[in-house]
Amino acid sequence: MGKIKKAAALLLCAAALAGCSDTKKEPEPQQVHNTLPAATSETTEFTPQKYIITCAELAYKTIHETDEGLPNTMEVTDDTMISDVLGYDMEKAEDFSVYMQMISTELFELTVIRAAEDDINGFKAMLEDRRKYLREQAAYYPSQVAAADACVVGELNGVCYLICSEKAEELEKKLMYFIMRN
Secondary structure, three states, X not given: OHHHHHHHHHHHHHHHHHHOOOOOOOOOOOOOOOOXXXXXXXXXXXXXXXXXXXXXXXXXXXXXXXXXXXXXXXEEOOHHHHHHHOOOOOOOOOEEEEEEEOOOOOOOEEEEEEOOHHHHHHHHHHHHHHXXXXXXXXXXXXXXXXXXXXXXXXXXXXXXXXXXXXXXXXXXXXXXXXXXXX
């Protein structure tokens, strides 16, 4: 019986090794059709993005690509917070982004709004109202008063903005640079 087991083991090994050989089986030829689909009267239209960079990207780059020491910020995306707390009516905005300081004694706000040409003055007035509120009612500590006093509102190429920070002037230059590159 021992010889039979050895022979069976050798046969199994040989069969396993035969399956692992380097000889490759040629794939069976497949019929290839080199025809293009029929032309249709419908063409796929390419619609490029209207803007290269969104307001969220403008705000993010302005905050994060600056060497200025800024408080920790967060993007405000809650509609109730934007309308009821901040007093912004973004219904007519083509695009917008709002960043504020996280829990802090500092006062920081960056609002960027892309407006249609006929809505620019309305958004600038809304941002001016917000600046007035920040100056008259939101600033208590000396650093907050300094930020509110330095607060700027502006518009460039249809992008309206409010920057409330002690470093508002430097941030405005950064933001304007990114808007002009758009």
